[in-house]
Amino acid sequence: MSATSETVATQASTNGTSVLLSVDNVTLTFGGVKAISDISFNINKGEIRAIIGPNGAGKTSMLNVINGFYHPQKGQISYKGKTRRRMKPYQAASSGIARTFQNVALFSGMSTLDNIMSGRSLKMKRGLFWQALHVGPARQEEIEHRAYVEKIIDFLEIAHIRKQPVGKLPYGLQKRVELGRAMAMEPELLLLDEPMAGMNLEEKEDMSRFVLDLNSEFGTTIALIEHDMGVVMDLADRVVVLDYGQKIADGTPAEVQSNQNVIDAYLGVAS
Amino acid sequence: MLYREAGQFKTTYADDQALLPIAQDRIGLFIILAIAFVALPLFASEFFLSSIMIPFLVFSLAAIGLNILMGYAGQLSLGTGAFMGVGAYACYKLTTLYPDMSIIVVLLLSGVFSAAIGVVFGLPSLRIKGLYLAITTLAAQFFLEWCFIRIGWLYNYNDSGAIEVPTRTILGLAVTGPQATPLTRYMFILCVVTIMTLIAANVLRGRIGRSWMMIRDMDIAAELMGIKPLNAKLSAFAFSSYYCGVAGALMVFFWLGSAEVEAFDINHSFLILFMVIIGGMGSLTGCFMGAAFIWVLPVILRAIPSAFDLNLLAATMEHISSIVIGVLIIFFLIVEPHGLARLWQIGKEKLRTWPFPYAT
Ligand SMILES: Nc1ncnc2c1ncn2[C@@H]1O[C@H](COP(=O)(O)OP(=O)(O)OP(=O)(O)O)[C@@H](O)[C@H]1O
Ligand SMILES: [Mg+2]
Numbered sequence: 001m002s003a004t005s006e007t008v009a010t011q012a013s014t015n016g017t018s019v020l021l022s023v024d025n026v027t028l029t030f031g032g033v034k035a036i037s038d039i040s041f042n043i044n045k046g047e048i049r050a051i052i053g054p055n056g057a058g059k060t061s062m063l064n065v066i067n068g069f070y071h072p073q074k075g076q077i078s079y080k081g082k083t084r085r086r087m088k089p090y091q092a093a094s095s096g097i098a099r100t101f102q103n104v105a106l107f108s109g110m111s112t113l114d115n116i117m118s119g120r121s122l123k124m125k126r127g128l129f130w131q132a133l134h135v136g137p138a139r140q141e142e143i144e145h146r147a148y149v150e151k152i153i154d155f156l157e158i159a160h161i162r163k164q165p166v167g168k169l170p171y172g173l174q175k176r177v178e179l180g181r182a183m184a185m186e187p188e189l190l191l192l193d194e195p196m197a198g199m200n201l202e203e204k205e206d207m208s209r210f211v212l213d214l215n216s217e218f219g220t221t222i223a224l225i226e227h228d229m230g231v232v233m234d235l236a237d238r239v240v241v242l243d244y245g246q247k248i249a250d251g252t253p254a255e256v257q258s259n260q261n262v263i264d265a266y267l268g269v270a271s
Numbered sequence: 272m273l274y275r276e277a278g279q280f281k282t283t284y285a286d287d288q289a290l291l292p293i294a295q296d297r298i299g300l301f302i303i304l305a306i307a308f309v310a311l312p313l314f315a316s317e318f319f320l321s322s323i324m325i326p327f328l329v330f331s332l333a334a335i336g337l338n339i340l341m342g343y344a345g346q347l348s349l350g351t352g353a354f355m356g357v358g359a360y361a362c363y364k365l366t367t368l369y370p371d372m373s374i375i376v377v378l379l380l381s382g383v384f385s386a387a388i389g390v391v392f393g394l395p396s397l398r399i400k401g402l403y404l405a406i407t408t409l410a411a412q413f414f415l416e417w418c419f420i421r422i423g424w425l426y427n428y429n430d431s432g433a434i435e436v437p438t439r440t441i442l443g444l445a446v447t448g449p450q451a452t453p454l455t456r457y458m459f460i461l462c463v464v465t466i467m468t469l470i471a472a473n474v475l476r477g478r479i480g481r482s483w484m485m486i487r488d489m490d491i492a493a494e495l496m497g498i499k500p501l502n503a504k505l506s507a508f509a510f511s512s513y514y515c516g517v518a519g520a521l522m523v524f525f526w527l528g529s530a531e532v533e534a535f536d537i538n539h540s541f542l543i544l545f546m547v548i549i550g551g552m553g554s555l556t557g558c559f560m561g562a563a564f565i566w567v568l569p570v571i572l573r574a575i576p577s578a579f580d581l582n583l584l585a586a587t588m589e590h591i592s593s594i595v596i597g598v599l600i601i602f603f604l605i606v607e608p609h610g611l612a613r614l615w616q617i618g619k620e621k622l623r624t625w626p627f628p629y630a631t
Pocket of ligand 1: 030033034035053054055056057058059060061062102
């Protein structure tokens with residue numbers, strides 16, 4: 001098992017692609033529970049990297065470690081060549097990591113537009129003085145960012161709900177707004193935690209199209225957690241499989257699919 | 272009907288982001304401002320200005336202060352009265368220490384002191400939330416009240432323990448103290464409240480206001496989008512307390528004329544809290560509605576019997592109006608827990624879509 005995964009990993013990094021993020025021997029425990037034990041893998045620039053595994057495998061915890069929300073007890077994360085032991089969430093955000101959440105975590109009291117505008121927070125610089133007057137630079141800044149946000153709204157086809165409070169939107173649209181909010185940060189690395197969970201087929205197709213377009217048009221590197229194997233096989237360039245906090249396979253979708261460990265732990269049970 | 276936006280097309284983002292994008296709202300606001308700035312000064316009695324309009328504006332401003340913290344940034348506070356007190360005492364100390372300093376400058380500076388105190392008592396918000404935070408602000412309320420009584424320096428060691436407002440002039444016209452007419456005091460407060468409301472509206476719709484609402488709605492997501500909770504929460508405390516402080520200074524200098532610690536006690540904190548809840552959390556319009564409901568309505572209720580030549584005891588009238596107000600509060604909160612502002616908004620929404628209620 002480790003033989004195949006390691007060869008794939010080294011192949012990828014010698015094929016001229018550069019590593020954007022690498023996770024090295026990360027261990028994360030909650031009291032007695034080992035959510036992640038000694039996991040290493042990497043994400044190359046420009047790829048769609050799927051993270052799969054049965055419920056409770058540690059996938060969400062992995063994303064939380066990557067964007068600094070949890071601090072691992074052991075191991076380290078290197079992002080864009082820089083290694084940080086403890087990264088704060090806002091440091092991750094300002095260095096270009098954005099994410100969506102498994103349970104939609106929108107700002108429920110705000111409109112679609114304001115939710116996506118909030119993704120521009122880090123890029124807006126004007127201080128209290130100009131904000132208070134709302135003329136000149138602050139107004140200019142607001143309008144520039146609005147223009148960018150409108151591009152995202154067009155891309156995600158949500159113009160009709162622009163001014164609606166997000167709390168009342170149907171689930172599928174909320175997921176889309178959340179993707180828009182993450183896109184507004186113009187991230188280099190986008191972490192998507194089950195973006196298609198609970199969607200019907202048509203919504204899944206839409207979302208898959210957005211993910212693919214986002215990857216090819218904007219060049220965003222994507223880490224994707226997903227339970228729908230069909231989606232994973234179609235979208236992902238490489239797949240890492242977790243089970244009980246351990247990595248059991250790593251490779252192309254085809255390789256992973258035929259891996260005996262994976263079949264035993266996951267696909268075997270599912271199908 | 273008349274409230275329609277049909278035919279009002281926005282061709283720039285600037286137009287679309289205007290404070291009041293719908294023309295009828297702009298006309299409505301213009302009419303209100305015209306009444307406040309022109310009609311009332313010309314026709315209103317001194318009693319109306321000094322017992323209804325001036326307190327109404329003071330409380331509206333304080334409610335805006337609390338609403339910024341509670342309705343927009345999601346941090347509960349029961350210390351509004353005390354923060355108003357800090358503003359009032361700071362204003363008093365500054366103007367007695369530096370009598371030549373313009374009262375406008377003094378007023379604006381006194382807000383800075385309450386902002387600083389607000390930040391200090393906002394520090395616990397980094398660790399605790401909700402009701403527990405409310406309890407720590409209660410500590411601020413009692414501690415500050417204690418200071419207002421015990422630290423004689425704050426009221427220049429007056430025997431009465433009260434702060435007496437000295438006369439201050441702007442361009443030779445007395446605006447505070449016994450010589451200031453209700454009209455000048457009203458006009459001064461009206462200008463301050465109008466400008467500060469506009470500033471609040473601007474800040475709330477920009478990056479800073481959004482960062483407060485992000486923290487309020489989903490602090491984890493906000494943090495992962497680059498908002499530092501420390502900055503967002505403490506800036507909300509500072510901004511909010513600044514408004515409360517200025518409101519407190521206005522209250523003493525332009526309305527009461529003198530004040531003791533009772534003017535800033537916990538009852539006032541609750542009074543402002545009710546105004547915010549009745550008016551509507553997260554709405555500036557709601558602050559004015561709440562202040563009108565809690566302050567103006569009782570005054571009007573008390574005036575009704577004498578208008579019909581009924582002779583009721585003042586105390587009886589007091590009780591009746593309390594009962595009526597209490598019932599109305601319960602009624603409105605059942606009809607719309609989000610306050611009068613939401614009720615108003617729903618009404619407007621209905622008008623917009625009338626007679627096709629399902630069109631959006
Ligand atoms: N904050 C926490 N405190 C305690 N235990 C936690 C915490 N977060 C996660 N865990 C535990 O860590 C393990 C991995 O959880 P995680 O949410 O990462 O799984 P997952 O792979 O995302 O599962 P799912 O597919 O259900 O989303 C689980 O056993 C979970 O109970
Ligand atoms: Mg999960």
